[in-house]
Amino acid sequence: MKVGDQYFRTIWLKAGDECFVQLIDQRFLPHHFVIENVSTVEQMVTAIREMHVRGAGLIGASAGYGMYLAALQAADTAATTGDFDRDLAEAAAQLKAARPTAVNLSWAVECQLKSIAAGKTPREKVALALHTARLIADEDAEHCRMIGQHGLDLIQRIARKKAGKRVNVLTHCNAGWLAFVDYGSATAPIYAAHDSGLPVHVWVAETRPRNQGSKLTAWELGEHGVPHTVIADSAGGHLMQHGEVDLVIVGTDRTTYTGDVANKIGTYLKALAAKDNNVPFYVALPSSSFDWKMEDGLKEIPIEERGTEEVKHADGWLEGRQVEVRITPERSPAANYGFDVTPRHLVTGLITERGVCEANEKSIFSLFPEHAP
């Protein structure tokens, strides 16, 4: 994607030195564009846990590259005293434990373990790890590009009905190219619509407490020239009641094979408001975000609880530097639930790389029969 006059991938290998992975450190956006060099699996675990990188697809791609860095390290120590397979298993466990909700994390680590196991020597294993890391990232990009094409059909249909008036899409959190590789899931149809000349406008919900909407989605859309307006999280229902939202598209960190959707906290309330106002509510996801083992999202999906300082404080840009201020009484306790689960009956459809399906087992398996029991 274009930033200023340069093109960037969301995560990539350093040109000329494949021992370094480079990524955009999202903690400083939208104020400062910082590229981080990551050369060890420990650094990658920190980058995932501390949210230098975030978003389901990117967490998966980062874990893929993290396993490659772990393989490089294990090959180094295996040459002297180490045990390659033990070191790799330890790295896999550390990566998996970095964040609990996005299923792409364990999916990518498992892909790597399976692929690396086919290598006979440490050298072969490193080569396989590199190949698989690239594959995970490239596949994420291609799947999101396809999601864009299928979602474009939905926006085109609405645009035809509105006869040239702008189509208003509401989104939550950041499920854009910063959260995946190169296109984004929820934003891919928006970018495709905008690039094809449709008059699309996005309501960007700020997404407290970390403000992925107002910081990241707004920045992405602005860089791409997509008309958008940042709103307070609680404004979505009001806009829907007044006919200002034509459809909602959100991402997901994990969706059960039965269609229950875990996404950033606040998604469920938007789905409720959409249902009450007959606004279509779509979830865009690559197949790597399906959990093929989980049946009941509310009971089974682990919901990350993060530090309370994220709720009690806010940060912003002041006179050339990032500053943090407390916004609650010092002694008030706070709680910080990172995600919620939107039950399938509130979801109009799932936009995947293979097309749009309903949020139920039958429809999901009809698109992905290889995962059917």
Ligand code: MRU
């Ligand atoms: O906690 P985050 O920022 O990693 O949250 C994940 C998300 O970006 C969202 O839940 C998103 O809407 C779906 S995953 C790209």
